[in-house]
Amino acid sequence: MKQDPLATQYAVLSERRLHFGRMYWQNIGLLCIGLIAAAAVFRDLVAPWLGLALLVAGVATLLMSYIATRLRGLEVAYEKLLGEIEDSWIAAGISGIRKAPVSGAGGARTTVNLALAFAGALLCVAGAIVLLR
DSSP states (O other), X not given: OOOOHHHHHHHHHHHHHHHHHHHHHHHHHXXXXXXXXXXXXXXXXXXXXXXXXXXXXXXXXXXXXXXXXXXXXXXXXXXXXXXXXXHHHHHTTOTTOOOOOOOOSSSHHHHHHXXXXXXXXXXXXXXHHHHHO
């Protein structure tokens, strides 16, 4: 039995898209757990160490916003490739093919990315304020 190369590619790309989608939330969850653990361990810090800890937490959060943005970009790229395969099947006249919905820009993950960047910048500012007092 001959396997359709597009069907195989579609399955592989779909799994990769899901992988990056899972990694998106797993990385953000790891950051949150790390920040909560650090806050618990270092709860008695005073300046200047508190300022330094806030700066480190801010930089880590800013970096996570960058990582989350990159993961989201990869997920959207795979979503686009899947849509192109669906379009080629539809153009070939294969019946029963339905276009999967696309997430597009400006959704919940964009808001999460912006919130991460804002939180990281806020932590950095708070750390700088503590250090400069």
